[in-house]
Amino acid sequence: MTRLIRAVIDAGALRHNVRTIRERARGARVMAVVKANAYGHGLVPTALALADVDAFAVARLEEGLALRAQGVSQPIVLLEGVFAAEQLLEAARYGFDLVVHDALQIEILEEDPGPHRFVLWVKIDTGMNRLGFRPGEFPAALERLRSLKPAPLEIRLLTHLARADEPDDAMTAEQVARFREAIRGLDYAISIANSAGVLSELHLGCDWVRPGLALYGASPFADRTGADLGLQPVMSLETSVIAVRHVPRGETVGYGGTWQARRDSRVAIVAAGYGDGLARGLPNGTPVLIDGxxxxxxxxxxxxxxxxDVTELPGVQVGTPAVLWGKGLPVEEVARHAGTIPYxxxxxxSQRVPIELR
Ligand SMILES: Cc1ncc(COP(=O)(O)O)c(C=O)c1O
Incomplete structure (x- = not known):
């Protein structure tokens, strides 16, 4: 049977990657980042396959609700926190932990008629300039949160690194130093490292790590693949050849005629396109695995x-399997061709691609 596109998710690889990250994390607790549909891997199946992580992190309330609806009982951290009193109520009802990165969010907590108690992750902006209290604002924000009635269940502190994927860049060391300075003398659990941070061991001495990409087996570093780091690719984007045609020398293929046959060629038409999420900008020459x-x-x-172009692969016919990325073709390599990142x-x-857990 000719099987059309699907994202095959290897639960064993996911668990292997968690074990690898746990070893690198050296005792730090693991908060698995599963936002954005678990980086395309399917939010719920991924979370269910990651039963032994210490917490999940999502960006938005709805993602947390989807996890709870399927019975996920671990702590769930909302990385952007909440933006309205109704969201705070939902967060309380479903037991979410909240990142607090802005004064508005402190007001929402102060005005909560509750009584609700949360685990609060206070975010310090050490240079990313995206979310968080600047080090100068942080002590006052912390004081307000400590004064909440009823008191928070626990306060924890985090920051996020802007350039941890560039190991030689000085900014990471500066961010870590600013964070350490901001929290000096405080006795709260802390978290600094995303995947690149864990793999560079920037988390040493931290209580929590927050890997996303590495869980899925891809490397955050431009010069190394997941395999180089001991990780296994979790997603294989698999499909099949649906037609094979002879293209005479000099003719072109596809919209815009951007590829011209320099010789009489055999061309396989493969069922995968930008409607499935492939980047339209993938250039001629990007590798595709055809029958391995x-x-x-x-x-x-x-x-x-x-x-x-399968001129060199004479056995290809309708139904021959094709892989866009995954085992045998790292997504990092395809991303380089696309001029983007594996994330x-x-x-x-896209949503029309069925997810198959194996
Ligand atoms: C606050 C925070 N922590 C951790 C992560 C995970 O990052 P990565 O996928 O690079 O490990 C993200 C992702 O963007 C994030 O926003």
Missing amino acids: RRAPLCGRVSMDMIAV ELLCGV
Whole structure:
């Protein structure tokens, strides 16, 4: 049977990656970042396969609600916190832990008629300039949170690194130093490291790590693949050849005629396109695995199809399996061809692609 596109999720690889991260985390607790549909891997199946992590992190309330609706009982951290009193009520009802990064969020907590008690993660902005209290604002924010009635269940502190994927960049050390300075003398659990931070061992002495990408087996570093780091790819984006055609020398393939046959060629039409989340900008020559062997993309990505030059692979026929990324073809490599990062390709897998957990 010719099987069309699906994202095959390897639960064993996911668990292998968690074990690898746990070893690198050296006793720090693991908060698995599963926002954005678990980076395209399927929020609920991924969380259910990650039963032994210490907490999950999501960006939005709705993501947390989807996890609770499927019986996920671990702590769930809302990385952006809440923005209205009704959201705070929902967070209380479902037992979410909250990041607090802004004075408005402190007001919402102060005005909560409750009584509700939360685990609060206070975010310090050490240079990312996205979310968080600047070090100068942080002591007053902390004081207000400590004075809440009833008192928070627990206060914890975090910061987020802007350039941890560039190990030689001085900014990371500066951010860590600013964080350490801001929290000097305080006795709260702390968290600094995303995947790149854990893999660079920046978390040493921290209580929690917050890996996302590494869980899914991809590398945050431009010069190393997940395999180089002892990780296994979790998602294989698999599909099949749905037509094979002879393209005479000189003719072009696809919209815009952006690929021209330099010889009489065999071209496989593969069922995957930008409607499935493939980047339309993938250039000619991007590798695709056809029956386990690399062959170059030829012509523009269309909504439902791509074309692949299989002149060198004579056995290819309708139904031959194809892999866009995954085992044998790291998503990092495809991302480089696309001029983007693996995060974007993984998160971009669209809703019409069924997720198959294995
Ligand atoms: C606050 C926070 N922590 C951790 C992560 C996980 O990052 P990564 O996927 O690079 O491990 C993210 C993701 O963007 C984040 O926003």
